[in-house]
Amino acid sequence: MTTITRTAPAVVASPRVRPAATARHVATLAWRSLVQIKHNPMELLDLSVQPIMFLLLFTYVFGGAIAGSTGQYLQFALPGLVAQNMLFASMTTAVGLNTDITKGVFDRLRTLPIARSAPLAGRIVADTLKQVWAFALFLGLGLVLGFRVHTGVAGVLGALALLLTFALAMSWAAVLVGVTAADQEKVQIMMFSLMMPITFTSNAFVRTDTMPSWLQKWVEINPVSHLADAVRGLLSGGPVASDAVTSLLWAAGITVVFAPLAVRAFRTRI
């Protein structure tokens, strides 16, 4: 066994990364994901335009036809739009992760003495902050357009907490897609063709009783329906418990299925 004597390094990392250090590394990597927005203003636009556009389009184009009045429709559709946007935004985790892996940034991070989970955690923290931004934007613009919160601060925070919990569960699926897809374009296609039908075959935009009965059966199972109804209850008042519990069960189910798959894919590809 040979040893290094001459220029022995002053600091060789200890075999374990301390939790405080990991928290710092995660914060640094989250900062990195957010500072990208500064150089790529399109990303901020992407984060903001979709909520604004959907809110305006649905309220003023479809509102009258669907609910008879734009004001009434806004009150109904905003929670659904919030839920839909949250699901679409979870796609950004997959895209960002995939870009890091294919471009080699992930390898650079993996040669650093940081916790194995830090790059992933940093990205998810940043994406969660983006979710908070989108939620605030929806609510702010909604209030200007005439949406009214009938419950109060606790209701709003409850809705946000529920949405973020669901988004975190979805990020396991995003990690799986991000790690396994060959390139960014495929990630987008995969996620889009998954999210589009799931979010639209729900009660997010239209009342269930207007749909054919075979579709109603699915809509009632669809987690997006439960999530939208729970958010409706938390913002506008009304029953919450059953839909919130169903949403959380769905979140738990999604985690149980996708977390092990994502971790396995992560270990084999990376």
Place this chain on the structure above:
Amino acid sequence: MTHAIQARDLAKHYGETKALDGVDLEVPQGRLLGVLGPNGAGKTTAVRILATLLRPDGGRAQVCGFDVVKQAHQVRSLIGLTGQYAAVDETLTGVENLVMIGRLLDMPRADARRRAAELLDRFGLTDAGGRAAKTYSGGMRRRLDLAASLVGRPQVLFLDEPTTGLDPRSRTELWGVVRALQSDGVTVLLTTQYLEEADQLADDIVVFDHGKVIAGGTPDELKATAGAQVLEVRPAEKAHLDLVERVVGELLGVPPEVTGGLVTGSVPDPAIVPAIVRRLDDLGVVAAELSLRKASLDEVFLALTGHRAEEPGEQGEAAA
């Protein structure tokens, strides 16, 4: 003798493909080992194992006495990696890229900034430091990449084909940087497809082929084995081709290659060349072309392995 990098019998396979098939490596501290080989020879696989990115299927390796599998975390605190697979974040500026690495290496913010400024200055990137890396030229990006791997003052640096795809000027610049690192006492493992690059930089060279080390030694030793130079003779008259082949083969001691009217042979000693010229003259053979040039990697390979470096269907590292 102290070894900064030591590998024994490293093996890695992807299905039937053996990317590494029992590789031994030793790099004494402060020296530069050039790993020479064609695409798909296993160079990158070896680097990825030594840099803790890949687990070997067999054998073991140590960097500064730490096992790359069991003590990966300690290894990571001592190494830097630049190359095909490690990259900078294109959406961040040069400064932000380096500060991020510094922060991940637990430097206080002010130190990370200072170190970033220092490295940008050293690599001539100070002016570009505030721009997003995606606006950089290929050479600049590669230099930023190298700077990123130096933030933590690594003891051991892995450079995986650092000049592939660079123009000659950027290549020469990068060589200068590598030489400066050598004089700082950093141990370097550099992979390359270019004989010239290994010749310019390396203290020692090993040659990889099909996942095995097929030759090793100092650049001079290697060239002596492989034949430092290549003689090419093209007779003016096609009819003289056999004659030229016989003369060249006789004097060089090995049968030359004949392709498309050109006789090519590896020359161990340039003093033989005048003798060949005289013999051809005596026989009344006029050469339309007669030249002596440095052996290419391809010819070193041919001499060492009996096959060309670039075989069809051998493209693509690791086949993963």
